[in-house]
Amino acid sequence: MGIYRIQPVKHALFSTVFILMFSGQVRAQRPDIKYEVEAQVIGTTNDVVPFWMRSNQFGSIPLSGASAGFIGRAYKEYQNSKKIDWGFGFEGRANAGKGSNLQLITAYAKVKLGVFQFKAGRTKDVMGLNGDTLLSSGNFSVSGNAAGVPKLDISIPEYYRIPVFNGLFSFKGNFVHGWLGRTQILDSISPTSKITYYINDTRPKSYFHQKSLYIRLGKADWRLKLYGGFNHQVFWGNEQAAYGSNFKLSPAETFFHVVTGKGYGTKGVPTSKIGNQLGSIDFGAEYDFDAVKVMLYRQTFYDVGALSKLGNIADGLNGISVENRKYKDQTNGFAWKKILLELFYSKDQAGYPWSTFTKSGDEDYYNNFYYVNGWSYNSLGLGNPFITPRHDARSGQAIKKADYFINNRVIALHTGLTGSFNNWNFMTKLSYSWNYGTFGTSIYGSSTGHIRNPQTTNIFQPVEQFSFYLEGTKPLKNGYSAGFSTAIDQGKLLNNSLGLMLKLKKQFQ
Helix, strand or coil: CHHHHHHHHHHHHHHHHHHHHHHHHHHHHCCCCEEEEEEEEEEECCCCCCHHHHCCCCCCCCCCCEEEEEEEEEEECCCCCCCEEEEEEEEEEEEECCCEEEEEEEEEEEEEECCEEEEEEECCCCECCCCCCCCCCCCCCECCCCCCCCEEEEEEEEEEECCCHHHCEEEEEEEEEEEEEECCEECCCCCCCCCCCECCCCCCEEEEEEEEEEEEECCCCCCEEEEEEEEEEEEECCHHHHHHHHCCCCHHHHHHHHHHCCEEEECCEEEEECCEEEEEEEEEEEEECCCEEEEEEEEEEECCCHHHHCCCCCCEEEEEEEEECCCCCCCCCEEEEEEEEEEEECCCCCCCCCCCCCCCCCCCCCCCCCECCCCEECCEECCCCCCEEHHHCCCCCCCCCCCCEEECCEEEEEEEEEEEECCEEEEEEEEEEEECCCHHHCCCCEEECCEEECCCCCCCCCEEEEEEEEEEEEECCCCEEEEEEEEEEEECCCCCEEEEEEEEEEEEC
16 A cells, blocks of 8 residues: 555656656747738839849839838758758749739758758759849849749858868858759751751750868968858750750769869860859958958859950959957948948950950850840849840840840949938948940941951840849837838939838747
8 A cells, every 4th residue: 555655746746757857848849930921012113123122132112103012921941059950941922913923932941960061952052152142133143033943952062171280261152953844945956057946845854063162261260361262153954855866975074074074075066065054253351450341252254165265354343341259230320331332344354356265255244045034043143233234125125136135245344332310220222333235236246266256236235224122120019120121223224113111020939
C-alpha cells in the first residue's frame, strides 16, 4: 500500500517535469515564422507607372492609372547562433484596376550548413558590388529589377574569414543553375542564310548560369578594407534547336563551355561563346571613421569581349556611399542614415571608329542576336534599369528592329538618401540621365570586327530624363505601419508621369 500511495506522486512529479521540459522545448524549437499583409491604393497619370515606382522592385509593380494592390508575405530567417538552420520565404501580389493580375515575387526554401547555404526557388537576389542595394541605381549584371529566375543556388553568402594570416583574407561566392522557361530565340543560325523568323509556339527551354567570387582584404579590427571580385551570368540552351546537326557538343560539354566561357565553332557554327554571357569585374574600398563609414566602388562591364582588350574600360558604375554610424530610427527632427552617389556610364562600348579593335565589335549591352528579348526575364530587364527596353521608351525614337533594348548608351547621375524625419523613416532617389540610343541607331553604326554599318537615317536623337522618388513609413501600434510613396518622371526618354501610393501594413507571427 505504501508503494501504491507513493507511485502517483512520483508519476505526477515526473509528468509535470516532462510537460514543462517538453513545452519549453517546443517554445525553443517553434519556427520563428513572420507574416505580413499589405494593402495599397495607387494612382498614376498618363497611363504610366513612374520609373522609380517600377524599377528595381523585383517585379512587384502596380498597374497604371487608379488601382489597388494586395501583398502577402510569410518568411522565416536564420537564427544567428545556429550553425545549422533552415528558412523559407513567400511573397505574392494581386493587382486590381483597369485590369488585374497576380505576381509571384518570391517562393523559396533555404538551408544553412555552417558557412554554406543551399537555396532553391525564386528569391530577391542581386549580383555585384555596390554601396547599398536599396539606394543604388542598380547593378549591371542583376539589379533586382525583374523577378528572380527560379534556381538552385549553393553559396557562401557572407564573407568567410580564412583562419590564416590572422584573418587577413575573407571571401564569398555562389554557383547557380536556373530555369528561364521557354524563351524566344532565332529559329536558325547560319553565316550564309538570312534570318527571317523566330521560334514561337514551339520555343525550347533555356537555362540560367551564374557564379561569383568576391574577396575582402582586411583584418577584423582594421579600419580599411579592400574588395575585389567578379560575377558571370549566362543564358544558354537551345543550341541543337538553332544549329541542328552541325552542333556537335554533348550536354555535358556544352555546360562546360558555358561555365568556363570557352568559345566553340565548327562547320556551320560560327566560333563564339555559347549563349548570352555578361557580367562585371568589381572593386571597392571601405573605411570606418567611427562617426561615418565610407565606401568607394566600381563595376566594370563585360558583354561580348571588348573588356579583354580594355576596349570599353571607360564604361562602368562608379559610386560612393556614406553611412552615419550614430544614426537612430524615429528621432524627432531630421536624421540621415545613409547617402549614396553614383555615375553610370555605358556610352563607349568600344563602338567608335577610333576604339580599340575587337572581333566582337561594339558591346551593345543587354541586346543579343540569338535571344530575341536580350538580357530580360518576363519582359523586364535583369540589369540596371537606365538601359531602356523598347516598351518603356516614348514612341517616335529611332529603333533598330532586332533590338529589345533601344537605349543602352547612357550617362546617368544618381543619388539616394535614407533617414528619418519626425518619427517617419524615409528613402528618396533622384536621377538625371543623358541618353544616346545604341550604336546601331547612331551615325557610327553597329560593328562586328572590321564590318561597320554607319547610319544616315534612323538616328536616335539624344534626350535627357529626370526621375524622382520619395517614400515614407511610420510604425503604428500592434504591428501596424502606414506609408506612402510618390514618384515623378520628366524628360524626353520616358512618358511624363506622376504617381502616388498609400499603403497600410500589418506584421504578426
